Amino acid sequence: MRMITFSILRHFKCNALAYNISRRLKSDAVDIKSDDLKTKGASPDPDYIEVLPSWPEGEISMRIKATSSMRIYPNFVTEEEESSLLSELEPQLKRLRYEYDHWDNAIEGYRETERDSWNEQNAAILKRVRETAFSPHAELLPRAHVLDLAAAGYIKPHIDAVRFCGNTIAGLCLLSSAVMRLVHEARPELQLDALLERRCLYIMRDVSRYEFTHAVLGGEQSVWRGARLPRRRRIALICRERPRPEHCE
Ligand SMILES: O=C(O)CCC(=O)C(=O)O
Numbered sequence: 001m002r003m004i005t006f007s008i009l010r011h012f013k014c015n016a017l018a019y020n021i022s023r024r025l026k027s028d029a030v031d032i033k034s035d036d037l038k039t040k041g042a043s044p045d046p047d048y049i050e051v052l053p054s055w056p057e058g059e060i061s062m063r064i065k066a067t068s069s070m071r072i073y074p075n076f077v078t079e080e081e082e083s084s085l086l087s088e089l090e091p092q093l094k095r096l097r098y099e100y101d102h103w104d105n106a107i108e109g110y111r112e113t114e115r116d117s118w119n120e121q122n123a124a125i126l127k128r129v130r131e132t133a134f135s136p137h138a139e140l141l142p143r144a145h146v147l148d149l150a151a152a153g154y155i156k157p158h159i160d161a162v163r164f165c166g167n168t169i170a171g172l173c174l175l176s177s178a179v180m181r182l183v184h185e186a187r188p189e190l191q192l193d194a195l196l197e198r199r200c201l202y203i204m205r206d207v208s209r210y211e212f213t214h215a216v217l218g219g220e221q222s223v224w225r226g227a228r229l230p231r232r233r234r235i236a237l238i239c240r241e242r243p244r245p246e247h248c249e
Contacts, residue, residue: 048072048200050225052191062190062207066182069206070194073132076201077125082174084121089146089235098150108218109153114143125172129239133170133203138241141165145238151176151231154218157183160209166241168205173198176232179224182212195224 049067077085096111118126126144134140149155160169177197184190190212196202204214217223222231 048074048195048197050193050195052193054189054191056189059190062184062187065207066184066190066192066212069204069208070182071203072194072196073201073203074197075199076129076132076172077174077199079199081121081125082199084119085125085172085174085237086235088119088122089115089237093146093148093235096148098148098153105156106158107149107153107155109150110155111148113146115146116143126237126239129170129172129201129237132201133239134168134241138166138168141240141242145236145240147236147238149178149216149218149231149234149236151233152218153234154221154231155214155216157181157213157215159185159213162210162243162247164243166243167209168203168241169209170201170203170239171196172237173200173202174235174237176234177229178231178234179217179222179229181215181217182208183215184212186211193224195229 049070049072051063051067055063092113092115093111096113098109098111100108130140173196175198177195180194180196180202182192182194194202196216208214216234218231220228222229
């Protein structure tokens with residue numbers, strides 16, 4: 001197993017071990033009720049989740065599991081809230097260089113950090129993210145992961161490692177819209193795109209998290225419903241649950 005340069009994102013990416021664990025976890029994952037997701041303010045997502053034509057028409061059950069295990073809340077933060085978050089993040093990010101040679105080639109053109117202390121306004125936003133995405137009993141990782149993708153950056157398909165985070169992942173999208181593509185690991189014809197608009201919050205858990213790879217498209221690939229979606233610099237503020245104890249190293 002390759003373990004080379006330090007990277008926060010590395011902890012959340014799959015590797016051979018994580019794949020194996022995630023396979024074992026799948027049977028648990030599909031048993032979790034997808035309506036555990038809070039639906040406050042969330043659309044059923046036909047506007048933001050698009051099943052791609054390669055998905056067989058008769059394959060309904062997996063379609064329901066996949067689409068109901070991902071939620072997108074458009075305009076979760078206002079422009080003013082976005083500016084407030086950026087003004088706290090930018091000085092920290094400016095000190096870092098974009099990297100183009102991620103240890104496992106999972107991500108190109110990124111810089112990243114973690115943060116656990118926020119000014120009052122931003123702490124309230126983070127609290128709202130956590131209250132929306134996680135159950136009150138969830139144990140969360142204390143720091144939010146800040147992932148800054150350059151305009152030319154992109155994230156290749158991967159499954160997040162269960163060793164480093166729990167079931168639910170919540171990402172607040174700042175500065176640029178993007179398309180996230182999910183592809184079933186064992187049945188690659190099962191594909192869907194999610195439109196992650198600037199200032200939206202997305203939540204992934206269960207099937208979308210464990211059975212599908214996810215990727216953030218860049219360059220020419222960044223297309224939503226047949227139209228180019230220009231990818232600019234994008235910052236994702238990602239909150240995660242602690243890993244389940246049985247998955248800790
Ligand atoms: O940038 C994003 O929103 C996705 C990040 C990602 O792929 C991950 O944290 O596993």
